[in-house]
Amino acid sequence: MNYRTGVFSAQDEDFGGIAARCHFRSADMFVDEKSFPPQLRMYSNTAPGGIDMPAGPVAAKFAEWCCQNADSRPFFAYVNFQEMHFPYYYDGAPKLFFYTMLAEVVHSRPVAILKTA
Numbered sequence: 376m377n378y379r380t381g382v383f384s385a386q387d388e389d390f391g392g393i394a395a396r397c398h399f400r401s402a403d404m405f406v407d408e409k410s411f412p413p414q415l416r417m418y419s420n421t422a423p424g425g426i427d428m429p430a431g432p433v434a435a436k437f438a439e440w441c442c443q444n445a446d447s448r449p450f451f452a453y454v455n456f457q458e459m460h461f462p463y464y465y466d467g468a469p470k471l472f473f474y475t476m477l478a479e480v481v482h483s484r485p486v487a488i489l490k491t492a
Contacts, residue, residue: 377448378448378449378450378451379403379446379448379449379450379451380401380402380403380404380450380451380452381402381403381404381405381406381437381440381450381451381452381453382394382399382402382404382405382406382407382452382453383404383406383433383434383436383437383440383452383453383454383455384406384407384408384433384453384454384455385407385408385427385428385429385430385433385455385456385457386407386408386427386428386455386457387407387408387409387427388405388407389407389409394407399453402453404440406433406436406437408427408428410436411427411428411432415428415429415432416428417429417457427457428457429457429458430456430457430458433454433455433456434454434456437452437454440452
């Protein structure tokens with residue numbers, strides 16, 4: 376089928392050997408947290424495996440790749456955002472998810488309410 380392939384990840388995909396095991400670097404485009412300047416990171420953590428990039432820059436790289444490579448071939452993209460896991464808070468994080476909603480929708484039981492500034 377001649378798919379175009381891309382890996383766009385907010386984490387270090389070399390941590391734990393994931394990129395090698397999954398052949399991520401064989402994709403037509405490979406972007407992980409090390410592809411971005413350190414000042415864009417969610418945290419100042421520099422330890423291998425630290426969860427670093429917010430979704431915005433990762434999504435922008437994916438959108439750029441889609442637009443630059445818009446041909447008739449289908450594509451497969453692995454897009455990994457960290458904000459889908461919770462609770463990851465950092466300066467500038469979107470305040471869209473609340474524990475009260477999570478408790479109501481997912482758990483159907485009360486959980487602690489997190490108050491943010």
